[in-house]
Amino acid sequence: MHERVELLKLRGEAVIDFSIAISHFPAPAPVRAAVRAALDEPLLPYTAVGGLPALRDMLAAKLRRENHIDAQAHHVIVTNGAKQALYQSLYVMTDPGDTVIVLRPHWPAYVATAQLLGLHIVLADQPDVVDAAFLDALPVAKVLMLNNPHNPTGKVYTPAELGAIRAWLRARGSACIVDESYEKLVFDGEHHSLAACPDWETLGITTIFSASQSYAMMGWRAGFACAPAVWIKAMEALQGPITAAVPALTQAAAAAAFAIGAVPELLADYRARRDLVVGLFAPVPWIAMAAPASGPYLWGDVSALTVDTVAFAETLIDDYRVAIMPGEALGCPGFIRIGYIADDEATLRRGVAAIIALGDRWAAAGAAH
CATH class of the missing domain: 3.40.640.10 (Type I PLP-dependent aspartate aminotransferase-like (Major domain))
Structure with a gap:
């Protein structure tokens, strides 16, 4: 999925990539300084x-x-x-x-x-x-x-x-x-x-x-x-x-x-993003997503909507240009994984809105059927 995102970007298309976790933070300053010193x-x-x-x-x-x-x-x-x-x-x-x-x-x-x-x-x-x-x-x-x-x-x-x-x-x-x-x-x-x-x-x-x-x-x-x-x-x-x-x-x-230990500012930023996205999904009836205790991913249960999350992910990238990882790739159909640490907050919100829009569309189509 991430490779498909890269190919779309090479074609000049705007894609929001939640398929893997790519931090918007730079590498820590001591790391960059150490590499500069090694280059000398x-x-x-x-x-x-x-x-x-x-x-x-x-x-x-x-x-x-x-x-x-x-x-x-x-x-x-x-x-x-x-x-x-x-x-x-x-x-x-x-x-x-x-x-x-x-x-x-x-x-x-x-x-x-x-x-x-x-x-x-x-x-x-x-x-x-x-x-x-x-x-x-x-x-x-x-x-x-x-x-x-x-x-x-x-x-x-x-x-x-x-x-x-x-x-x-x-x-x-x-x-x-x-x-x-x-x-x-x-x-x-x-x-x-x-x-x-x-x-x-x-x-x-x-x-x-x-x-x-x-x-x-x-x-x-x-x-x-x-x-x-x-x-x-x-x-x-x-x-x-x-x-x-x-x-x-x-x-x-x-x-x-x-040698650094923890990076508090990175952790605080990720915690705020975690809470934001979990809050955005909270009122959505077809997804269950708890706030994770750790990590750069969110794990959403969408089995109330569909267990074919490959099809959901394919439709999402085709119609909305947002990439997620379907649960099948991690052994669990009916779930989606969202890497929420990339890009800025506005982009994060747009990506979440696209996921909700597709889910609502599928839910409406299922109810009509």
């Missing part, structure tokens, strides 16, 4: 495949300080965004045919990556509360994949839920990949890392981080993974022939970004 250096050499030693040391210190994960530099690999970290983690943790559990709705890359690696994918509907009863009903699996904070629902796992997951991993002998890319985008509650426990390495927990959304650095492709040391060595061996090290400029940007 006479050389930008290749680095070690897993990242500059100083950067890996710094990221390990960040994990200990902010996430309470007992990590050292040899537990960290710097990657080209979260997707490379995901692919390489899943590659070294599984063999073709192994079962991986993905909770639905899901970031599309989880399923696509597992398909590329020939894995058996079990989709399970994520409950409001993850507890022992839910976990015990899951099948035997090599890897459980989690997203905390969650894309697209904005769910933030509680300490009790994380404790139940750790107990399940110990009992089952399953490993876990948890994507914590939105750790700094929490509006309500507090983010806790699954690997914040003494036996995280024994349990086989890999944690993925990205600067893309937390620091408005979508195009920088700056991410990293924290994993048991033996898996990190395997991921380095894999990354070497694929891309080698992350570009030196991106590593400079990553060092500056992950």
Whole structure:
């Protein structure tokens, strides 16, 4: 959908893009300053495949300080965004045919990556509360994949839920990949890392981080993974022939970004936008949308209107030039995902008005039929 938006824009058409989250914020000033300083250096050499030693040391210190994960530099690999970290983690943790559990709705890359690696994918509907009863009903699996904070629902796992997951991993002998890319985008509650426990390495927990959304650095492709040391060595061996090290400029940007911590002004702006859009949809009878506890997306239940949200999304971009992500792409027909952080407020309001106009049109046509 985002590619279609780009093609329409190349033709000179005005399109509002809610299909992915593209922040209207610039990258933080320290990030831009760090890159400018790196450009003044006479050389930008290749680095070690897993990242500059100083950067890996710094990221390990960040994990200990902010996430309470007992990590050292040899537990960290710097990657080209979260997707490379995901692919390489899943590659070294599984063999073709192994079962991986993905909770639905899901970031599309989880399923696509597992398909590329020939894995058996079990989709399970994520409950409001993850507890022992839910976990015990899951099948035997090599890897459980989690997203905390969650894309697209904005769910933030509680300490009790994380404790139940750790107990399940110990009992089952399953490993876990948890994507914590939105750790700094929490509006309500507090983010806790699954690997914040003494036996995280024994349990086989890999944690993925990205600067893309937390620091408005979508195009920088700056991410990293924290994993048991033996898996990190395997991921380095894999990354070497694929891309080698992350570009030196991106590593400079990553060092500056992950040293910042949270970005309060960005979070306050997103919270205000979240509340605005949820308020605009509140009186609309055919959509149910709760204010998410985190993240750059809104997740709307339109099943009262239609479960064919692919058709809804196609009509919306064809007739109104507004792009959204249909729920089918995330495993849940009858829902739509809205990336609400792009452009200015006036554009945001126009896009929401177009979604409501199409929905009202469909609702009227359904009532007449």
